[in-house]
Amino acid sequence: MAALRLRNKPLYPLLCRALSGCGPQLAPERGAERRDAAPSRVSRFGPPGTSCHDWIGPPDKYSNLRPVHFYIPEDESPSERKLRELRQETQEWNQRFWAKQNRTFHQEKEAFIHTRLTAKGLGLSAESGRKATLNAEEMADFYKEFLSKNFKKHMRYNRDWYRRNFAITFFMGKVALERMWRRLRRKQDITRA
Amino acid sequence: MSKILTGWVGGCVWYLERRAVQESPHKFMHLLKNVNKQWITFQHFNFLRRMYATQLSRSLNQQVKPKPEPMTSSFLEKTSSCQAKTEIYEMRSLSPPSLSLSRKPNEKELIELDSPAIIEGSIETGKETENEKQWKEMKLHLDDLPGILARLSKIKLTALVVSTTSAGFALAPGPFDLPCFLLTFVGTGLASCAANSINQFFEVPFDSNMNRTKNRPLVRGQISPLLAVSFATCCAVPGVALLTWGVNPLTGALGAFNIFLYTCCYTPLKRISIANTWVGAVVGAIPPVMGWTAATGSLDAGAFLLGGILYSWQFPHFNALSWGLREDYSRGGYCMMSVTHPALCRRVALRHCLALIGLSTAAPLLDVTTWTFPIISLPINLYISYLGFRFYTEADRKSSRRLFFCSLWHLPLLLLLMLTCKQPQGRKSNKGEPQA
Numbered sequence: 001m002a003a004l005r006l007r008n009k010p011l012y013p014l015l016c017r018a019l020s021g022c023g024p025q026l027a028p029e030r031g032a033e034r035r036d037a038a039p040s041r042v043s044r045f046g047p048p049g050t051s052c053h054d055w056i057g058p059p060d061k062y063s064n065l066r067p068v069h070f071y072i073p074e075d076e077s078p079s080e081r082k083l084r085e086l087r088q089e090t091q092e093w094n095q096r097f098w099a100k101q102n103r104t105f106h107q108e109k110e111a112f113i114h115t116r117l118t119a120k121g122l123g124l125s126a127e128s129g130r131k132a133t134l135n136a137e138e139m140a141d142f143y144k145e146f147l148s149k150n151f152k153k154h155m156r157y158n159r160d161w162y163r164r165n166f167a168i169t170f171f172m173g174k175v176a177l178e179r180m181w182r183r184l185r186r187k188q189d190i191t192r193a
Numbered sequence: 194m195s196k197i198l199t200g201w202v203g204g205c206v207w208y209l210e211r212r213a214v215q216e217s218p219h220k221f222m223h224l225l226k227n228v229n230k231q232w233i234t235f236q237h238f239n240f241l242r243r244m245y246a247t248q249l250s251r252s253l254n255q256q257v258k259p260k261p262e263p264m265t266s267s268f269l270e271k272t273s274s275c276q277a278k279t280e281i282y283e284m285r286s287l288s289p290p291s292l293s294l295s296r297k298p299n300e301k302e303l304i305e306l307d308s309p310a311i312i313e314g315s316i317e318t319g320k321e322t323e324n325e326k327q328w329k330e331m332k333l334h335l336d337d338l339p340g341i342l343a344r345l346s347k348i349k350l351t352a353l354v355v356s357t358t359s360a361g362f363a364l365a366p367g368p369f370d371l372p373c374f375l376l377t378f379v380g381t382g383l384a385s386c387a388a389n390s391i392n393q394f395f396e397v398p399f400d401s402n403m404n405r406t407k408n409r410p411l412v413r414g415q416i417s418p419l420l421a422v423s424f425a426t427c428c429a430v431p432g433v434a435l436l437t438w439g440v441n442p443l444t445g446a447l448g449a450f451n452i453f454l455y456t457c458c459y460t461p462l463k464r465i466s467i468a469n470t471w472v473g474a475v476v477g478a479i480p481p482v483m484g485w486t487a488a489t490g491s492l493d494a495g496a497f498l499l500g501g502i503l504y505s506w507q508f509p510h511f512n513a514l515s516w517g518l519r520e521d522y523s524r525g526g527y528c529m530m531s532v533t534h535p536a537l538c539r540r541v542a543l544r545h546c547l548a549l550i551g552l553s554t555a556a557p558l559l560d561v562t563t564w565t566f567p568i569i570s571l572p573i574n575l576y577i578s579y580l581g582f583r584f585y586t587e588a589d590r591k592s593s594r595r596l597f598f599c600s601l602w603h604l605p606l607l608l609l610l611m612l613t614c615k616q617p618q619g620r621k622s623n624k625g626e627p628q629a
Contacts, residue, residue: 051330056414
């Protein structure tokens with residue numbers, strides 16, 4: 001992976017990579033075996049061994065969030081590890097919340113429809129054989145109820161999400177600056193040698 | 194003033210030529226309507242159009258039916274086969290440490306369902322490969338960056354904001370100062386880009402869960418949050434600086450305030466209280482005020498009138514739009530009037546449609562326009578009020594969509610009419626502005 005060697009790289013693409021939150025491009029001569037932190041829920045995907053970036057997948061069926069495979073570089077510094085672990089943990093936390101939220105929503109929605117239809121005496125199938133339905137206005141009662149019932153939960157999630165988001169971005173900035181500093185020092189050492 | 198008009202019309206026509214394949218313009222009004230639909234709510238429009246097309250053939254009802262992929266019943270089957278594949282795959286690659294440590298409920302279920310799943314594993318191969326193909330490397334390609342940043346900054350919405358600022362600038366009394374106009378234009382555009390980027394930065398998991406917003410760059414991982422924040426800073430700082438030192442401090446202050454209001458008040462408030470809609474309406478009202486203050490250097494009655502018109506317009510526009518998104522808002526935890534206070538939602542929309550008539554009448558009283566304006570704007574104001582009334586009484590998806598689409602062409606047309614009826618310079622002016 002000679003192309004990934006640091007020494008001959010112009011600074012600008014490095015900056016982009018640093019800002020985009022990817023791991024450093026260092027790889028030993030023979031090509032790195034990729035080390036990964038996979039999303040902890042079941043993932044069938046493994047990125048190619050030659051890649052030195054994170055990989056992002058399609059939206060999860062339950063949470064609608066896109067899982068990320070985090071790349072673990074060979075020379076991962078403590079702050080980089082901390083960032084990666086924070087991102088990993090936040091991803092899992094988000095996944096848990098939204099999968100549960102969506103599941104609960106759908107379950108409660110179907111229960112609501114069932115209850116209402118039964119109350120109307122309609123049952124699940126109308127006489128014509130088509131599925132019995134509730135119109136959007138009747139569903140509005142459910143939406144309102146769901147929202148007010150889960151208000152406190154949403155507030156807690158919001159607070160935590162904002163905190164995590166800021167922390168991740170702050171650490172990304174810190175890591176990016178550290179990487180740039182390390183590379184500048186390395187270049188200085190090379191030119192001095 | 195006539196130059197601006199020509200310029201704007203020319204811009205519309207140019208834009209339309211680009212979209213010629215998708216549109217079928219015949220009359221000028223139709224042109225304007227379509228251009229602004231594309232400009233303002235391209236994503237909304239497409240989403241609603243798809244919904245409209247699928248639901249037109251049957252009534253809009255919620256169904257109780259077994260889902261194609263129900264959350265509970267086939268949940269175990271699918272994930273069990275996935276687990277089998279993962280186990281086989283994981284032996285080949287380095288196993289991630291986190292997998293064994295996580296304690297999610299679905300994984301507990303998975304452990305119990307190993308054996309039959311391996312047989313199913315081969316059947317799932319086609320789906321697996323397809324799924325694998327959808328994984329993308331999170332590598333930023335410089336070629337993609339302009340497109341990504343355009344989407345991040347909601348460039349179409351920014352264009353609308355900047356056009357309302359331009360209208361405010363053009364409607365202000367005094368000679369038209371082109372350099373000042375350009376500085377205002379660019380400064381406001383940058384401020385809007387910054388605000389929109391921060392908004393998307395805050396809302397990633399919520400955007401993922403709503404159809405309208407699930408293809409945004411941060412949701413798709415096309416750029417990192419750090420880059421989004423850096424971009425926002427790189428837009429906000431020069432934008433506000435340009436407005437403060439290139440135009441005047443008042444406009445700069447309004448720009449900075451608007452960014453703050455949008456990112457730190459409106460965005461978090463969306464999930465806390467329905468008051469977010471009113472705050473959002475103020476956010477929409479400030480750009481034309483900025484255009485006015487850029488031209489005149491002061492907050493006159495005319496500035497407040499223009500701000501008032503934009504403020505009132507937001508309600509029929511947004512309340513009608515939000516009517517069809519109630520399910521998404523509820524599931525995502527957004528506090529919107531349409532979900533929690535539906536009657537209020539419709540009442541407020543109607544109220545502000547009627548307010549537009551009042552504000553249009555106040556325009557000549559404040560020397561912004563001649564008396565022709567309230568007369569020629571009456572038909573469109575009455576029409577939107579009529580649709581607002583229909584929405585208020587019928588309270589269904591059809592009336593909400595009609596009101597929403599009307600609002601899309603109503604605003605640009607209203608501003609255009611205002612421009613054509615602008616109070617000529619040299620006539621009576623009670624603002625004490627130095628005239629040429």
